[in-house]
Amino acid sequence: MRKTSSTNYSNAQELHDHCEAAYTLSLISGRWKLTILVELTKGNNRFSLLKQVIPAITERVLALQLGQLEKDGLIIKSAVQGRNTPKNTYVYTLTEKGVELQTVINSLETWGKRHQPVT
Amino acid sequence: MRKTSSTNYSNAQELHDHCEAAYTLSLISGRWKLTILVELTKGNNRFSLLKQVIPAITERVLALQLGQLEKDGLIIKSAVQGRNTPKNTYVYTLTEKGVELQTVINSLETWGKRHQPVT
DNA sequence: CAGAATCCGATGCGATACTG
DNA sequence: CAGTATCGCATCGGATTCTG
Numbered sequence: 047m048r049k050t051s052s053t054n055y056s057n058a059q060e061l062h063d064h065c066e067a068a069y070t071l072s073l074i075s076g077r078w079k080l081t082i083l084v085e086l087t088k089g090n091n092r093f094s095l096l097k098q099v100i101p102a103i104t105e106r107v108l109a110l111q112l113g114q115l116e117k118d119g120l121i122i123k124s125a126v127q128g129r130n131t132p133k134n135t136y137v138y139t140l141t142e143k144g145v146e147l148q149t150v151i152n153s154l155e156t157w158g159k160r161h162q163p164v165t
Numbered sequence: 166m167r168k169t170s171s172t173n174y175s176n177a178q179e180l181h182d183h184c185e186a187a188y189t190l191s192l193i194s195g196r197w198k199l200t201i202l203v204e205l206t207k208g209n210n211r212f213s214l215l216k217q218v219i220p221a222i223t224e225r226v227l228a229l230q231l232g233q234l235e236k237d238g239l240i241i242k243s244a245v246q247g248r249n250t251p252k253n254t255y256v257y258t259l260t261e262k263g264v265e266l267q268t269v270i271n272s273l274e275t276w277g278k279r280h281q282p283v284t
Numbered sequence: 285c286a287g288a289a290t291c292c293g294a295t296g297c298g299a300t301a302c303t304g
Numbered sequence: 305c306a307g308t309a310t311c312g313c314a315t316c317g318g319a320t321t322c323t324g
Contacts, residue, residue: 052297052298052313052314053297053298053299054296054297054298054313054314054315055314057196057221057297057298058196058297060221061196061200062281063284065199065200065277066273066274066275066276066277066278066281067199067270067273067274067277068199068200068277069277069281070273070274070276070277070280070281071190071193071194071199071273074190075190075194076316076317077176077177077180077316077317078317080184080186080187080190081180081184081187092285092286093285093286093287094285094286097286102176102179103318104317104318104319104320105286105287105288106287106288106289106317106318106319106320107316107317107318108286108287109286109287109288110316110317119280133285133286134285134286134287134324135285135286136285136286143280146276146279146280147276149272149275149276150269150272150273150276151186153268153269153272154185154186154189154190154269155185155186155189156185156268157185157189157265157266157268157269158184158185158186158187158188158189159185160265161189161238161262161265162181162185162188162189165182171293171294171317171318172317172318172319173293173294173295173316173317173318174294176317176318195296195297196296196297211305211306212305212306212307213305213306216306222298223297223298223299223300224306224307224308225297225298225299225300225307225308225309226296226297226298227306227307228306228307228308229296229297252305252306253304253305253306253307254305254306255305255306
């Protein structure tokens with residue numbers, strides 16, 4: 047439920063409408079989104095797998111960010127047919143859009159490697 | 166004044182420490198930072214100029230984001246010597262790090278151009 | 285297995301008014 | 305000119321508990 051009337055909202059909206067970079071940025075701005083995308087490319091494509099490899103994330107937030115990534119068309123959630131255990135199992139896969147984000151992530155990473163202050 | 170004890174904070178910290186991409190992302194994640202960086206490359210390098218070309222931003226937020234960009238070493242703020250009007254005038258210029266961010270911004274923009282749904 | 289529900293603290297951004 | 309101070313609302317992310 048968004049307050050579509052707030053200046054906050056409309057500012058963001060307008061920004062995304064005429065600045066492609068800002069739009070792209072908004073899709074990957076979430077604490078765990080980059081991590082999730084990376085893990086998906088590694089093949090960790092189920093909810094429980096993601097939880098395992100990203101221990102610090104809570105189920106709530108994982109579900110939240112997966113939902114946003116799906117809504118934004120970066121990933122697809124599909125049900126898995128288990129023959130004898132047809133339970134609620136899903137796999138998350140990257141879409142074409144999601145795969146092409148790799149380029150962006152790479153450039154973020156390259157810049158970070160060059161300029162992140164040593165800790 | 167940060168609550169360095171919160172999980173929220175430490176999660177972010179650790180993420181930035183071992184994921185270069187997330188670190189880079191954090192530096193440009195602010196509603197107006199991309200816009201500011203772009204305007205700086207165009208030569209709109211003073212506080213009042215930035216206000217003019219980005220009418221929707223408030224002075225508070227402009228000062229805030231300029232401060233963060235400076236703290237992160239992306240821009241430098243330097244005083245200007247007016248001969249007869251040596252008032253408080255400053256120019257903001259991109260550092261080497263800031264200039265090299267252009268590559269990243271370009272890739273964000275390229276992706277956005279290809280994939281942003283038409284409105 | 286894959287979440288939904290509820291609660292809450294931390295942060296972000298906008299509005300307005302004031303200042304060296 | 306270039307901010308700072310105070311306020312208030314909205315969003316984000318974490319903790320915990322419950323469910324089809």
